Amino acid sequence: MFAVWLFIGLSFIFGASGQSGNICVSDPVTNLTLVNETIDWTIPTNCNVSFYVVNIISEDGIVYHYETENNTFDASFLPLCVEYEIRITPVSLYNVQGTSNSINGQILPGPNENFTVSAFNIISTGRTNITLEWKMPDGVERCVDLFRVVVWDDDGNNPYDVYVAENYFNLTDAVPCMQYEFGIRPIYRPEEDEPLSLFNYTSPGATTTPPVLAGIVEGITSINMTWILEPFAENRCPITAINIDASPNFNVSHPVQDDRNRLPVAFELLNLQPNTVYVSRVAVVNSNGLSEAVLLPLQTLPNSTTLN
Ligand SMILES: *[C@@H]1O[C@H](CO)[C@@H](O)[C@H](O)[C@H]1NC(C)=O
Ligand SMILES: *[C@@H]1O[C@H](CO)[C@@H](O)[C@H](O)[C@H]1NC(C)=O
Numbered sequence: 678m679f680a681v682w683l684f685i686g687l688s689f690i691f692g693a694s695g696q697s698g699n700i701c702v703s704d705p706v707t708n709l710t711l712v713n714e715t716i717d718w719t720i721p722t723n724c725n726v727s728f729y730v731v732n733i734i735s736e737d738g739i740v741y742h743y744e745t746e747n748n749t750f751d752a753s754f755l756p757l758c759v760e761y762e763i764r765i766t767p768v769s770l771y772n773v774q775g776t777s778n779s780i781n782g783q784i785l786p787g788p789n790e791n792f793t794v795s796a797f798n799i800i801s802t803g804r805t806n807i808t809l810e811w812k813m814p815d816g817v818e819r820c821v822d823l824f825r826v827v828v829w830d831d832d833g834n835n836p837y838d839v840y841v842a843e844n845y846f847n848l849t850d851a852v853p854c855m856q857y858e859f860g861i862r863p864i865y866r867p868e869e870d871e872p873l874s875l876f877n878y879t880s881p882g883a884t885t886t887p888p889v890l891a892g893i894v895e896g897i898t899s900i901n902m903t904w905i906l907e908p909f910a911e912n913r914c915p916i917t918a919i920n921i922d923a924s925p926n927f928n929v930s931h932p933v934q935d936d937r938n939r940l941p942v943a944f945e946l947l948n949l950q951p952n953t954v955y956v957s958r959v960a961v962v963n964s965n966g967l968s969e970a971v972l973l974p975l976q977t978l979p980n981s982t983t984l985n
């Protein structure tokens with residue numbers, strides 16, 4: 678051992694064993710590239726390099742450290758679309774580190790990478806607010822920073838065609854019981870369309886707003902009433918009846934044939950007592966249940982009244 682060290686020491690001092698024994702500080706590698714998944718460089722010529730130190734560095738510091746005698750390096754293990762500094766340091770005889778050279782680069786997805794979004798999830802956060810969430814396939818989440826969101830409703834209208842940066846979309850004017858079709862397209866390569874993923878969803882039901890009295894004609898033993906209902910455009914849940922609850926005197930339900938026009942509903946309450954006040958609560962029944970009630974005191978006319 679001593680002899681070897683002595684020999685090396687002497688070599689330094691006298692250059693006794695020729696070029697290969699000399700301390701040699703390598704020039705930096707040149708032509709350093711990252712193409713597809715391979716890091717490549719040209720070997721320096723001023724020294725015989727023993728090996729190269731490959732450091733792969735992110736914002737968090739060195740994430741990968743490797744030593745290789747080769748001048749290519751397979752970086753396919755790195756996650757896609759993350760920017761790294763790639764630093765190559767040649768090391769020559771006696772572990773003498775040469776000058777480093779660096780490039781910044783990232784591994785990009787290949788042409789067959791799957792960008793199909795999936796795993797749709799809906800969160801309902803209020804009568805008219807829903808949030809649609811989706812997922813990117815593993816590995817490519819970081820490659821996409823915009824999604825195109827297109828929304829169609831039951832009528833084939835297209836209320837939204839927007840770009841969002843996160844993997845969710847908030848619909849804040851959802852119509853109860855409306856069927857929506859969502860289309861999500863990740864934007865990665867502007868020159869070609871990534872797949873459009875479609876998702877159908879019917880927004881949660883809701884009771885209607887209370888009915889609005891549009892007209893009333895009070896008779897001796899009957900009363901005619903006309904009610905305006907919440908417009909179809911604002912609540913698609915089908916309406917089945919209007920309830921007139923004048924308990925304990927009567928509690929009746931007037932059936933409603935609902936359609937998209939949702940015209941005012943007129944009906945006649947019969948068999949009432951003359952000159953009587955009926956405190957009634959009028960509410961709308963739809964697929965989601967009973968709306969809030971309107972309080973309405975009804976008063977029939979005295980028997981002696983002459984109707985014209
Ligand atoms: C870079 O590579 C090219 C082709 O491989 C070669 O012609 C050129 O000399 C190299 N440049 C340096 C500085 O090594
Ligand atoms: C990189 O990948 C593309 C697409 O797969 C291919 O066309 C190209 O030849 C590759 N380049 C190199 C240097 O391997």
Ligand SMILES: *[C@@H]1O[C@H](CO)[C@@H](O)[C@H](O)[C@H]1NC(C)=O
Nearest residue numbers: 696697698701722723724725
């Ligand atoms: C590299 O090593 C070879 C053989 O050991 C030697 O002939 C050559 O001069 C060395 N080159 C340099 C640049 O040290």
Ligand SMILES: *[C@@H]1O[C@H](CO)[C@@H](O)[C@H](O)[C@H]1NC(C)=O
Nearest residue numbers: 715745746747748749750751
């Ligand atoms: C150096 O890289 C080439 C090309 O990737 C490969 O064929 C060869 O086996 C590697 N040599 C060593 C010693 O790793």
Ligand SMILES: *[C@@H]1O[C@H](CO)[C@@H](O)[C@H](O)[C@H]1NC(C)=O
Nearest residue numbers: 791792793794795796813814
């Ligand atoms: C792409 O990913 C989606 C969702 O993960 C999957 O349903 C589909 O089969 C994949 N397509 C290909 C071509 O692998």
Ligand SMILES: *[C@@H]1O[C@H](CO)[C@@H](O)[C@H](O)[C@H]1NC(C)=O
Nearest residue numbers: 802803804805806847848849
């Ligand atoms: C619904 O969204 C609107 C608009 O973003 C917001 O003002 C409202 O507070 C939300 N309501 C609920 C119940 O989350």
Ligand SMILES: *[C@@H]1O[C@H](CO)[C@@H](O)[C@H](O)[C@H]1NC(C)=O
Nearest residue numbers: 800801802807808845846847
């Ligand atoms: C979307 O709704 C979620 C709740 O579902 C909320 O946390 C988020 O802040 C909303 N985002 C926007 C941009 O309104």
Ligand SMILES: *[C@@H]1O[C@H](CO)[C@@H](O)[C@H](O)[C@H]1NC(C)=O
Nearest residue numbers: 856857858874875876877878
């Ligand atoms: C959504 O519903 C429409 C109409 O019912 C239908 O044509 C379409 O195929 C559905 N889409 C999906 C993704 O199920």
Ligand SMILES: *[C@@H]1O[C@H](CO)[C@@H](O)[C@H](O)[C@H]1NC(C)=O
Nearest residue numbers: 894895896897899900901945
């Ligand atoms: C209520 O309407 C019916 C039918 O239109 C009518 O015959 C009746 O006289 C009306 N009753 C009152 C109190 O106006």
Ligand SMILES: *[C@@H]1O[C@H](CO)[C@@H](O)[C@H](O)[C@H]1NC(C)=O
Nearest residue numbers: 920921922924928929930967
């Ligand atoms: C009147 O009828 C409606 C519907 O059948 C019912 O929900 C309500 O409880 C009734 N009112 C009373 C006081 O019983």
Ligand SMILES: *[C@@H]1O[C@H](CO)[C@@H](O)[C@H](O)[C@H]1NC(C)=O
Nearest residue numbers: 897898949950951979980981
């Ligand atoms: C109204 O008066 C007539 C005659 O006075 C009587 O025959 C009738 O029974 C009365 N009707 C009611 C509902 O009281």
